[in-house]
Amino acid sequence: MEKENSIPELEILFELADLFKVFGDSTRLRIMYTLFEDEHSVGEIAQLLNMEHSTISHQLRVLRTNKLVKIRREGKQIYYSLDDDHVKKVIEMGLDHVLE
Amino acid sequence: MEKENSIPELEILFELADLFKVFGDSTRLRIMYTLFEDEHSVGEIAQLLNMEHSTISHQLRVLRTNKLVKIRREGKQIYYSLDDDHVKKVIEMGLDHVLE
DNA sequence: TGAACATATGAATAATTGTTCATATGTTAA
DNA sequence: TTAACATATGAACAATTATTCATATGTTCA
Numbered sequence: 001m002e003k004e005n006s007i008p009e010l011e012i013l014f015e016l017a018d019l020f021k022v023f024g025d026s027t028r029l030r031i032m033y034t035l036f037e038d039e040h041s042v043g044e045i046a047q048l049l050n051m052e053h054s055t056i057s058h059q060l061r062v063l064r065t066n067k068l069v070k071i072r073r074e075g076k077q078i079y080y081s082l083d084d085d086h087v088k089k090v091i092e093m094g095l096d097h098v099l100e
Numbered sequence: 101m102e103k104e105n106s107i108p109e110l111e112i113l114f115e116l117a118d119l120f121k122v123f124g125d126s127t128r129l130r131i132m133y134t135l136f137e138d139e140h141s142v143g144e145i146a147q148l149l150n151m152e153h154s155t156i157s158h159q160l161r162v163l164r165t166n167k168l169v170k171i172r173r174e175g176k177q178i179y180y181s182l183d184d185d186h187v188k189k190v191i192e193m194g195l196d197h198v199l200e
Numbered sequence: 201t202g203a204a205c206a207t208a209t210g211a212a213t214a215a216t217t218g219t220t221c222a223t224a225t226g227t228t229a230a
Numbered sequence: 231t232t233a234a235c236a237t238a239t240g241a242a243c244a245a246t247t248a249t250t251c252a253t254a255t256g257t258t259c260a
Contacts, residue, residue: 008133008195010126015198016191017126024121025248026113033108042207055249057208067197076206076257086197091116093193095108097167097186098115125218142237155219157238176227176236201260208255217246225238230231 022066023090027051028059032087035069039081122166123190127151128159132187135169139181 008016022028027049034040034048042060046053060080063069068087072079082088108116122128134140134148142160146153160180163169168187172179182188
């Protein structure tokens with residue numbers, strides 16, 4: 001007997017939509033991109049993207065709340081990095097679609 | 101000599117963000133879910149989700165514009181189906197993250 | 201302790217967007 | 231052609247959200 005693929009609970013679907021919303025902003029995507037190879041501090045990211053520290057900080061919080069990035073404290077700076085490999089994979093899969 | 105992973109053009113990143121925005125709405129996710137197994141007409145989807153035909157139609161247009169669904173005409177009805185396997189994969193990958 | 205720096209937070213604003221209602225277009229069958 | 235049905239579209243409203251500015255918190259070092 002085969003197990004049927006059941007539609008996820010509405011609750012889960014809302015969570016899923018919220019997750020994709022996080023990927024649906026170019027600033028956040030750019031931030032995540034800077035973290036593809038290496039961790040970076042808020043200031044470094046702001047400089048790389050040529051944006052306000054405040055903007056970056058706000059968006060990093062969104063990313064962190066959604067467990068897409070994690071932090072490491074070192075002195076005055078806080079270094080951010082991608083939380084797991086999922087993040088990269090989701091972005092790369094989306095990129096495949098855009099580029100084809 | 102190693103080729104470096106270059107950061108995508110800003111233009112591409114905007115497109116990518118737009119793509120994820122499309123996934124970032126629970127109604128659209130629900131619509132795509134109804135299409136996981138089978139094609140469906142606008143009316144069928146509206147009934148399955150218990151929503152206005154108009155809402156469904158508007159959202160299907162968004163999905164179609166972004167090449168996530170395609171159509172097949174049959175008499176008065178228009179049947180929608182997922183455009184390619186990418187769609188399912190992106191959703192399933194997101195689901196992995198949400199469920200872990 | 202206080203000065204200098206790094207990051208975070210809150211409020212306000214501007215822009216984007218999902219849904220609804222009303223109406224239009226398109227298709228079939230009589 | 232007309233009636234009945236299926237889908238699409240446009241305008242309007244409400245809600246969400248990204249950014250900025252101003253300010254707060256937290257850390258280091260003298």
